[in-house]
Structures are given as structure tokens and as C-alpha cells.
Amino acid sequence: MVSCKVNDETGDITLENEHLRFIFKKSEISYKEFMIYVHNGSEWYKVGLCSPIARFTYKSNALMNYSKNINPTSYKINEGDNATLELYSKEVDVDGVEWNFQFKFSLKPNERRVLAKYAVTASKSRQLLFFSGPFLYVGEGSFGANKDLAIFPGLEYLLSNERSSSKNDVAEVHMHRFLPHPYKITLPLMFVSYKGYVLGLAWNPLYKWDGRNAYISAIFASPNWVEMKKKENHLLGLFVPSVPKWINENCGGPYGYAYKSYFMEPNHPVNIEAWIIAGFFEEPIQVLKQWFEIYGIPEIPATSIKPEKAIEISVQTYLDRFDSEKHVFSQNVPESWGPHASPLTSLQLWIHSLSVNNPHYKNKLREVAIKAMRKFLSTADSFIPYANGVKYRWWTEIGSRFILLDLSLHAGLIEECLKVAGDYAKVFIANQRPDGSFGFLPDESHKILGEAGDTAVGLCAFPAYNLLKYARFTGDQKSLEAGLKALNFMNTLKRPEGSQTWECPLHTPDIVASAQAILANLEAFKITGNDEYLSKAVFWAYTGLPFIYTWGALDRRIMKYGSIPVFGSTFYLHPWFGQIVQWCGLEYAYSLRLLSDYDDSLPWKTFADGITMCGLQQQAAGIRMCEENVLDEKYRGYYPDSYDVINNVFSSYWLAPGNGPEIPGGNLLSNLMMLTGKNVEASFSILNVGKKKVYINSSAIIQDPKFDAEKKYLTFKLNYPINETSFSIIAGLQKPEKVTRNGVEIAEVSNIDVADEGWKYLPEQALLLIKSQHLSAPTLIKVFLT
Known part of the structure; x- marks a missing residue:
């Protein structure tokens, strides 16, 4: 089930499936935010919001910086197996330049993620300092600054009462990592969870946001300490242009902090694409699987040597x-x-x-x-x-x-x-x-x-x-x-x-x-x-x-x-x-x-x-x-x-x-x-012999271990290179009557190291040691009990 509907009374738009619900709230003539809910199996629970839907900062012809929230005024809905909502906004800046914004949200049945696509164009050349993708305020209006787990892969792995960019693990001079160099992010999926509820963002760092430049910038603060007005929430956000080419790592507040302008070409789009992940997970850490479902398992690196x-x-x-x-x-x-x-x-x-x-x-x-x-x-x-x-x-x-x-x-x-x-x-x-x-x-x-x-x-x-x-x-x-x-x-x-x-x-x-x-x-x-x-x-x-x-x-x-x-x-x-x-x-x-x-x-x-x-x-x-x-x-x-x-x-x-x-x-x-197929650890198998468990460890690969209770013997096959000699240890047996290899009895010996082949029993530990030659493959071992 997936749907995108408009409330006739309020004008609110709801995009939802079985697991998550986005409500885009209408305020007078525009949409200023969307709230995110998760279904826990019995009821809907609010996990956060995005407010405003987007922001941008530009430098005017007079070299003054201007910032503005984007509040879309029109929309388009497409329903089907992949329900989509498109929102549109048009702004005119202080120099009379027209900016066009488009936001598209797509949802499929039974998924715990929404694809968000943000785009902006300007009718003339502009100096762009900041354009945001989704900025999620996790916990806003519900669990607030509480959390059980928050992860920013490569940088943060936080438990309940811990603050991001802290001195817990590194000296103060190195502690800030709320706006990192993109090469420090290992797995581009950041999230916060509380009592099984998870809200996060996933993205492709190689996505070229203007057709040429990669590395969308990411901001992470848990709880949200980076904004001037501290809020009871956690901040996860994506934006352009990129760190460090246009923006210094870990600098200033979260908006408008490019140290140099990105020059937009007339009518050439700047895009941000990301997945908003929201769901209820028994093990929140397993939300990381979503990244691989979206982008696939990374290819194995190539080397010039085998x-x-x-x-x-x-x-x-x-x-x-x-x-x-x-x-x-x-x-x-x-x-x-x-x-x-x-x-x-x-x-x-x-x-x-x-x-x-x-x-x-x-x-x-x-x-x-x-x-x-x-x-x-x-x-x-x-x-x-x-x-x-x-x-x-x-x-x-x-x-x-x-x-x-x-x-x-x-x-x-x-x-x-x-x-x-x-x-x-x-x-x-x-x-x-x-x-x-x-x-x-x-x-x-x-x-x-x-x-x-x-x-x-x-x-x-x-x-x-x-x-x-x-x-x-x-x-x-x-x-x-x-x-x-x-x-x-x-x-x-x-x-x-x-x-x-x-x-x-x-x-x-x-x-x-x-x-x-x-x-x-x-x-x-x-x-x-x-x-x-x-x-x-x-x-x-x-x-x-x-x-x-x-x-x-x-x-x-x-x-x-x-x-x-x-x-x-x-x-x-x-x-x-x-x-x-x-x-x-x-x-x-x-x-x-x-x-x-x-x-x-x-x-x-x-x-x-x-x-x-x-x-x-x-x-x-x-x-x-x-x-x-x-x-x-x-x-x-x-x-x-x-x-x-x-x-x-x-x-x-x-x-x-x-x-x-x-x-x-x-x-x-x-x-x-x-x-390359070589076993490093010993092969292991376990057998029930009567009421006891018997452990078999061997340098050879153990196959088909069995115990014949009527005939009182246990048997197993060993695979090891031909003309080599393996050792095995069997724990939990009484001293055997005899041991055979491929039907031929091998001798009990006092020194198993000097013997070419044989077995030895260690009564204090109830251990049977077997040294076996491998003249054919596989080698069948039988241990006859008294």
C-alpha cells in the first residue's frame, strides 16, 4: 500500500505506506515543513521533521549575503506503485534574478525510505553559498534530544547520553567533526534511533550535484548543539557546495558558511539527491543494510597482483x-x-x-x-x-x-x-x-x-x-x-x-x-x-x-x-x-x-x-x-x-x-x-555420543561425522592433501578399543610426534589424539569404543 493524498479541509499532503508517513503541512498559501511518522505495528509515532523544506544563501551583485527559506506554493501528485509528490517554488532575489526550486519525494510499497530530490536553477549567473537538501530534526516534537544510538560512520558512534564532537575520545583541538571532509565519511548513512524508531539520511558521495562536482556536504549534531537556538532534537542535514573546495571543514554554524562562492551558470541546475530512511527496527544498527539495498554491494578493488x-x-x-x-x-x-x-x-x-x-x-x-x-x-x-x-x-x-x-x-x-x-x-x-x-x-x-x-x-x-x-x-x-x-x-x-x-x-x-x-x-x-x-x-x-x-x-x-x-x-x-x-x-x-x-x-x-x-x-x-x-x-x-x-x-x-x-x-x-581456499583454523565437528557431546578438531576438513550406538563406533572422513599427515583431537571419549584408517588398524603409540602414524589417549583430559596419513582422499577414520 502506498498513497499520496491531499486533505481537502487543511490542504495538508500525506505521502505514506505501511511503515512511514510524511505530512507536508500547509500554512496559508505555502508548505513550510514536513513531519515524519513511523508505524510500530500498532500506531503511528512522530520521529522528526524537516522545517523549512529547504534554504539557500547567495551573494548579490553588491557582494552582500542573503539567506531565505524556501516554502513551495504549488504541487503535483502522481499515484501508483511509486507514489510521488512534487513541490515547486519561485523566488526573485534582490537583483531581480529568478530562482526556480523543485522538490520531488518518491515512495514505494513496503519500503522504509523516501527518495528526495532537490533542484534549483537561476535565470542568470549567481554566486551560490548554500543550498540545502533535507535537514532533519530528529526527535522534534516527540523524544526530543533523547536517543539510544546515533551513528555518523567514520566519525561518531554515540550511546544515549553522549554528545557528538566531544572530547571523550580525542583532544579538544581535534574534537569537532560535525561538518567533516567527505573522505572521512566511510558509509554515507547517518541516523539516530530511540526505542527502535530510526530516522536517517543516506546518499551517494560520488553523485555529481551540478553534473561536474561530487561530494555533497553532510552535517551531524546529536543532540543539536550547532544552531544558535538550541533545540530538543538531533540535526542531520545535506547541502552544497562541497567541503573543502568551497567550505572549510567544521566551520561556523550550519548555514551560509562557504568561504568562496560557487558560480552558478544561467539555467544550469544544482541538485541534491538523498534517501530519507524512517522505520521501526528491532536492531537499529541493521538500518545500515538500507544503504546496500539502495546502492548495491561495493565492487571488490582491483589489484595488479593476484x-x-x-x-x-x-x-x-x-x-x-x-x-x-x-x-x-x-x-x-x-x-x-x-x-x-x-x-x-x-x-x-x-x-x-x-x-x-x-x-x-x-x-x-x-x-x-x-x-x-x-x-x-x-x-x-x-x-x-x-x-x-x-x-x-x-x-x-x-x-x-x-x-x-x-x-x-x-x-x-x-x-x-x-x-x-x-x-x-x-x-x-x-x-x-x-x-x-x-x-x-x-x-x-x-x-x-x-x-x-x-x-x-x-x-x-x-x-x-x-x-x-x-x-x-x-x-x-x-x-x-x-x-x-x-x-x-x-x-x-x-x-x-x-x-x-x-x-x-x-x-x-x-x-x-x-x-x-x-x-x-x-x-x-x-x-x-x-x-x-x-x-x-x-x-x-x-x-x-x-x-x-x-x-x-x-x-x-x-x-x-x-x-x-x-x-x-x-x-x-x-x-x-x-x-x-x-x-x-x-x-x-x-x-x-x-x-x-x-x-x-x-x-x-x-x-x-x-x-x-x-x-x-x-x-x-x-x-x-x-x-x-x-x-x-x-x-x-x-x-x-x-x-x-x-x-x-x-x-x-x-x-x-x-x-x-x-x-x-x-x-x-x-x-x-x-x-584462495586455504583453511587457517582447525576444522570442527560435534557429535552426540550417548548422553555426552564429543568434539572433533582436525587440521583436515571433517566430513560426515556419525556415531553408531549399536556397533559402538564413531566415524568421520578427513580431507587433507594426498601424501600429507594430519592430526586430530577428539574430546569427550573414553579410551577406544582401536582406531582404523580406511579399514586398516593404526597403532596406539606413546610418542605421537615421532610415529609415522598412530593414536594416543590422554586419560586426565579424556582426549584422543590421532595422527593419520593421507594416501587417498577422503580418509575414513573409525574409532571403536569398548
Whole structure:
């Protein structure tokens, strides 16, 4: 149902469908405003208004500035599947020049958005300083300055009592972002929500508003603090001409502040096109989906090098920079953190070796991986003495201990890796508070970033993820309970924040927190099968979208699918607005790739591919990077810590291709591997054996797991490269009678690492370790119970 009707008594015009209603109020002979209502399933509720319908400011022949509200006097209605209302106004300025204004509003059935088109022409050349599109006063006449959530992607992610352009996340000198440079806006859809009611604006930043110039200007104030007469509402508005060509960023009030005139040609139109989004949403963050429904999913960036070649370059980078005496890798240029052994790098080298045919090169990759793995295991308990004290601040420092679990299923040393991961699971549990949360424990230099004892999503997500991962591998009940307890607390929070407290304020909006929250909920969903955890994983996936560029400027090759790390700063002094830090987005991409196996509400895998390819655009792989910069050979294989979109400049600090937060996929190389079909994490399956749950983890892909209760055996197939050897861990079984591979019994062994093939049972943990040769595909494993 959609209609556009005129009230015969009042002259008011109502444009509506099932979800929203626009009422254009007639005052004497003109229309000065329109009010916006949303239907919540039982009644209509006012969410805001646009008053006046438009404004403009021009410079006269005498170089005086004049401003005027546009109040249309005539209209035209077209009804049908796409109902439209057109409003018209004619003005004559002080120099006798005629201005013609046209406003068109279009609505379709069952949609929660109205297409608004504004146009102006002048009969003679004019100096235009300001022409507004929709200026929405959200909450006016209803919930006022209240809100639950307000988002201006790339810049603001506000909760109920927070003010935009505040000093919460950045120093005063950098805090204003109510009228930003267009390159700082990541996803051009801004909105405010209250109790499920949402009102917002979406637009295409590349729309050429005069046929030549792009970048419509956007203004955002929540609550509305920028206008001289403060109002109980929130301001969302669009206008031309553009920042910064005609208007200084964040200057003055909201009207008539161009520092130089835009010269209009006679009878040449200036246009603004935008979508007014209004609706009732159970999860307001999902209003972001509207942008993709309107403009489509962004195309994946093109690169001059293929992902497969980039993987080869990345792997060779690690081989070239491996210290054969100390068994550590160089991870940065310049080497500010110092070389170190990384289980993640070892895992990546081993996975790459599976597709290598040259036996010498294959052995080299594995030799380096094992040496670095053993080096790491020799120092893996180095953080435990600090884990229960205030010196310990960043859980991500110990994530590598849990990556050992994935690595051991390829390279062996499972028992040593289980012990290390188990020790650190106990560390997490010891630091967990009764409500399930984890507290912020800053040292003296980090106290400025947050209050000691406070908590956030990022402080809880990472321990929850790793506790649940350890429980998935081992069936450890204490880790499972602690992980779910942390997750259940974390899921009551509303904003991704607190994952980069080594430099960013605790409550600064943070895409890494989105990524880690997705991973933690996916672990819980895989173990428990509870759909609520999958729903929460989807929720947290949406929270990461405001950090991702969905468009690319006309003069920027690197931008689309780039990721802003935080909507804030480093120690309040270095703002990250308009600064791409791709490793943060790559962690998010990895989590989206895993989510795509379970949810298709958005094409998460396409987003993951796009973010990965944007990372590849930035990698120094013997290709031209910025338009005028060719990188030094010393950076080959590395990618920048950051890229300044505004100034088109790379950071002087570069990351190794596998460097990033300590999860298997939070880096460029792992994402490239996943993009090309290589599994980075262990394969997982769960079986009900009697009244118990049995967890199977393997470096091979697990297929068709079954339990035959009558014959008392469980069976599953493993897919792994031919002539390779995989490891699997089965948790929750009693000691088996025997194990077979493709019908042939394999031996029980005391040392599974030195045996060519075999199985070993660890009675204290009820874990069955299986080492299997793969002479054909798939390999059928049967475990016979007593």
C-alpha cells in the first residue's frame, strides 16, 4: 500500500505506506515543513521533521549575503506503485534574478525510505553559498534530544547520553567533526534511533550535484548543539557546495558558511539527491543494510597482483627475514617491537607448504616453522607472572598461546601446546570477575585512557573467544562455563570498544572489538548450537560496518573497503578519522568470512574479500602504491600500519604480512589464504555420543561425522592433501578399543610426534589424539569404543 493524498479541509499532503508517513503541512498559501511518522505495528509515532523544506544563501551583485527559506506554493501528485509528490517554488532575489526550486519525494510499497530530490536553477549567473537538501530534526516534537544510538560512520558512534564532537575520545583541538571532509565519511548513512524508531539520511558521495562536482556536504549534531537556538532534537542535514573546495571543514554554524562562492551558470541546475530512511527496527544498527539495498554491494578493488602471488611474496618475506640462529622473525620495518617467534607465522608457513610441490622448498618451510614453534614454546609462559597483577593490560598479548592449538594439528607437539593453552585458560579464569566481565588494569602511563576496573566489549570478547576455543579443543568444562559467562555479560553491551587500550581510550568505538565479539559468539554457537549466539554474532557484524569505506573517492585508488581503526585517537592526540589501518579491518574480515558459513543476511564473504583486497592494494609487492610513490625494496611483502586518505600518504611504519592481533586471521596473509581456499583454523565437528557431546578438531576438513550406538563406533572422513599427515583431537571419549584408517588398524603409540602414524589417549583430559596419513582422499577414520 502506498498513497499520496491531499486533505481537502487543511490542504495538508500525506505521502505514506505501511511503515512511514510524511505530512507536508500547509500554512496559508505555502508548505513550510514536513513531519515524519513511523508505524510500530500498532500506531503511528512522530520521529522528526524537516522545517523549512529547504534554504539557500547567495551573494548579490553588491557582494552582500542573503539567506531565505524556501516554502513551495504549488504541487503535483502522481499515484501508483511509486507514489510521488512534487513541490515547486519561485523566488526573485534582490537583483531581480529568478530562482526556480523543485522538490520531488518518491515512495514505494513496503519500503522504509523516501527518495528526495532537490533542484534549483537561476535565470542568470549567481554566486551560490548554500543550498540545502533535507535537514532533519530528529526527535522534534516527540523524544526530543533523547536517543539510544546515533551513528555518523567514520566519525561518531554515540550511546544515549553522549554528545557528538566531544572530547571523550580525542583532544579538544581535534574534537569537532560535525561538518567533516567527505573522505572521512566511510558509509554515507547517518541516523539516530530511540526505542527502535530510526530516522536517517543516506546518499551517494560520488553523485555529481551540478553534473561536474561530487561530494555533497553532510552535517551531524546529536543532540543539536550547532544552531544558535538550541533545540530538543538531533540535526542531520545535506547541502552544497562541497567541503573543502568551497567550505572549510567544521566551520561556523550550519548555514551560509562557504568561504568562496560557487558560480552558478544561467539555467544550469544544482541538485541534491538523498534517501530519507524512517522505520521501526528491532536492531537499529541493521538500518545500515538500507544503504546496500539502495546502492548495491561495493565492487571488490582491483589489484595488479593476484592473491596467490601475494601469498608467495609474503611467505618469502618471512623466509628472508628469519634469524636462523635465534629462530625469530622480523615483524616490522623499522623493527620497533623486536623480532620474535610467532605461532601464527609458523602456522601460515605450514599451511602454505601443503600446496608446494618442490620437496626442498616444502621442507624448508616446515623446518623454519618448527624451529620458530619450538622457540616460542620455550618462552610461552613468560606472561604468567604478570597475569594477575596491574602490570597486565592487554589480553591480546597472550592470544598466540591459543593459536598453538591450530598449529599443533599440522605440525605436532600437541601435548606441549595443550599445556600452554590450558595454563593461559586458567589465567583468564583467575582474572574473571563474578559477573563474567574482565576489568581494565592500566599502569600509570595508561590511566588517562580509562577508569581502572571499568570494562568494555573488547576486554571481554578476547578472553571469551579463547576460553571457548580451548573448550572446543578439549571439552574443558571450566573454560566453557567461564567463556559463556564472559560472553553473556559482553552481549549486554551495545557498542564495540576497548580492544586497543594500549593506545586508545577504553570506550572509543573500535572495529577490532566488533571482530572479536563475532568470533566469540561464533565459538559459542558452534559448541552449544544456541541460535541466540548466532544472532549476536550477526549483530556485532553490523557494528563493524561503520568503520569500512563503502566507496572510493575519484582521486584515490586505495580507499574502498579500507578500515578506520577507531572513532577516536591515540592518547587523545593523534586522531584516526580518515586514517585507514587495514590490519584492524582484516581481523574484522576474517570474522566475517567465518560468519558467512552460517548467515546470509548480508554478503559477508564479499565484504571480507573486499577488505582483503584493499589490504593487498597496500602491500609492497614490487608495484606502484600511491599515485606518486614507489616503495623501497626493504618494504617488500610488508603493508603499512596506516594510510592517510586525506593526504594520500602512507605511514613510515610497516607491518609484516602475517602481523596483527593474535588470532589466526587478524592479518593480511591469513585472509589471503582464506580467500584462495586455504583453511587457517582447525576444522570442527560435534557429535552426540550417548548422553555426552564429543568434539572433533582436525587440521583436515571433517566430513560426515556419525556415531553408531549399536556397533559402538564413531566415524568421520578427513580431507587433507594426498601424501600429507594430519592430526586430530577428539574430546569427550573414553579410551577406544582401536582406531582404523580406511579399514586398516593404526597403532596406539606413546610418542605421537615421532610415529609415522598412530593414536594416543590422554586419560586426565579424556582426549584422543590421532595422527593419520593421507594416501587417498577422503580418509575414513573409525574409532571403536569398548
